[in-house]
Amino acid sequence: MVELHLTQSNWEDEVLNSDIPVLVDFWAPWCGPCRMVAPVVSEIAEEYQGKLKVGKLNTDEEPEIAVRYGIMSIPTLMIFKNGEVADQIIGAVPKEYLIEKLEQVL
Amino acid sequence: MYDVIIIGGGPAGLTAGLYAARGGLKTLICEEKVFGGQILMSYEVDNYPGFPKGISGMDLMDNFMKQAEKFGVETNYEGIKGIEDKGKTKDVILSNGTKLNTKTIIVAAGASANKLNCPGEKKFTGKGVSYCATCDGAFFRGKPVAVVGGGDSALEEALYLANLASKVYIIHRREQLRAVKVLQERAFSNNKLEFVFNHVVKEIQGDKFVNGVLVENVKTGELSRLDVDGIFIYVGITPNTKFLEDIIELNEDGYIIVNENMETNIPGIFAAGDIRVTPLRQVLTAAADGAIAASCAQKYIERNC
Numbered sequence A: 001m002v003e004l005h006l007t008q009s010n011w012e013d014e015v016l017n018s019d020i021p022v023l024v025d026f027w028a029p030w031c032g033p034c035r036m037v038a039p040v041v042s043e044i045a046e047e048y049q050g051k052l053k054v055g056k057l058n059t060d061e062e063p064e065i066a067v068r069y070g071i072m073s074i075p076t077l078m079i080f081k082n083g084e085v086a087d088q089i090i091g092a093v094p095k096e097y098l099i100e101k102l103e104q105v106l
Numbered sequence B: 001m002y003d004v005i006i007i008g009g010g011p012a013g014l015t016a017g018l019y020a021a022r023g024g025l026k027t028l029i030c031e032e033k034v035f036g037g038q039i040l041m042s043y044e045v046d047n048y049p050g051f052p053k054g055i056s057g058m059d060l061m062d063n064f065m066k067q068a069e070k071f072g073v074e075t076n077y078e079g080i081k082g083i084e085d086k087g088k089t090k091d092v093i094l095s096n097g098t099k100l101n102t103k104t105i106i107v108a109a110g111a112s113a114n115k116l117n118c119p120g121e122k123k124f125t126g127k128g129v130s131y132c133a134t135c136d137g138a139f140f141r142g143k144p145v146a147v148v149g150g151g152d153s154a155l156e157e158a159l160y161l162a163n164l165a166s167k168v169y170i171i172h173r174r175e176q177l178r179a180v181k182v183l184q185e186r187a188f189s190n191n192k193l194e195f196v197f198n199h200v201v202k203e204i205q206g207d208k209f210v211n212g213v214l215v216e217n218v219k220t221g222e223l224s225r226l227d228v229d230g231i232f233i234y235v236g237i238t239p240n241t242k243f244l245e246d247i248i249e250l251n252e253d254g255y256i257i258v259n260e261n262m263e264t265n266i267p268g269i270f271a272a273g274d275i276r277v278t279p280l281r282q283v284l285t286a287a288a289d290g291a292i293a294a295s296c297a298q299k300y301i302e303r304n305c
């Protein structure tokens, strides 16, 4: 697995101060679509290695970050560029749609 | 060339995949979003036999997937935008335009949740508007929410939300619920639920997030507002048949018409699950359809290919 486990303590370094764009997958263990969407996120992480960082944030473990970014629905995928939210996708979407959004930011 | 390409990886598609692969057919399941389908939205499935304590939709689908993979079914994350009947073989067209050739097709693309199509719904999706209580309920702990609908899904999800939310309004346009008796009884005896009968949603309101919903009494036309932080919408489903409507025979509501072998009007193209005309749309019936479709696809190949 190439995805990073994101927490309060590495959020700033890994996401906000990252040199390359970051895709953050907000998820929780009890969320069915989240668990089943994980393979797509893994595939993206593999395919975009070097160009894009991919991290996962468990909203159960890190509610503060979830609240800070106004997460009220999961899965939510947020794309960060230069520390800012460049785009976000709410709910499970086709992989192709996700790639389209990513390409716009990259 | 595949023996069978299955469109959709919900209960029907995964079961069709299991039966086809177990029967030795070269089988591919194309799933556009996430394997598991609509039942992933359900926190507890208590009517799928074999699990007397109930099982979450997620765990049940995890098992379906593992069992299909055990028999060697191939899977990918591709949306299908069309199919072509070339007589003896068929083409399945992926969203990027690539064509895959196959002897048979099983359409198991299921159905999607209907939208209310009222002002505010789109704007606040993910900001208080939700179609999945299991996914999003936890973000509304201790807050008031509304559920729209009067069927089984609406009541099941309202009962789930009652464990988390401070209050759950159930907004229904009629005076009577469609849901099965046992759910109605449970709902009526839950003191966190409040029924708002004979009302429809006119607008979902908020600033950054939802803070209320404007409802109209269908008998008097009177408008009122409910202060809620979340609104969960369960107002029926529509079959995912848009990409097939030129080729396959559908009924007036867009569901695929099949015979008892799950075969459509085109020989070699089968349909299974929520997408077909059927009196009951459940995991069990979707899985059963998938098994019949795969087995009949196998017989079709033996006879014709």
Ligand SMILES: Cc1cc2nc3c(=O)[nH]c(=O)nc-3n(C[C@H](O)[C@H](O)[C@H](O)COP(=O)(O)OP(=O)(O)OC[C@H]3O[C@@H](n4cnc5c(N)ncnc54)[C@H](O)[C@@H]3O)c2cc1C
Residues within 6 Å of the ligand: B007, B008, B009, B010, B011, B012, B013, B030, B031, B032, B033, B034, B035, B036, B037, B038, B039, B040, B041, B042, B044, B045, B046, B047, B048, B078, B079, B080, B081, B108, B109, B110, B111, B112, B153, B156, B157, B240, B243, B272, B273, B274, B275, B281, B282, B283, B284, B286
């Ligand atoms: C909230 C809720 C609660 C429920 N509770 C229960 C319950 O307790 N018990 C029960 O038995 N049933 C329950 N159901 C019903 C059950 O979920 C469905 O009957 C069942 O999922 C139907 O399975 P299916 O495989 O036919 O379709 P679906 O589950 O709809 O799966 C279809 C799949 O096909 C994919 N797809 C669609 N179009 C394409 C395309 N063009 N290309 C590729 N893939 C595509 C979709 O992404 C989806 O994954 C519930 C449903 C809901 C919404």
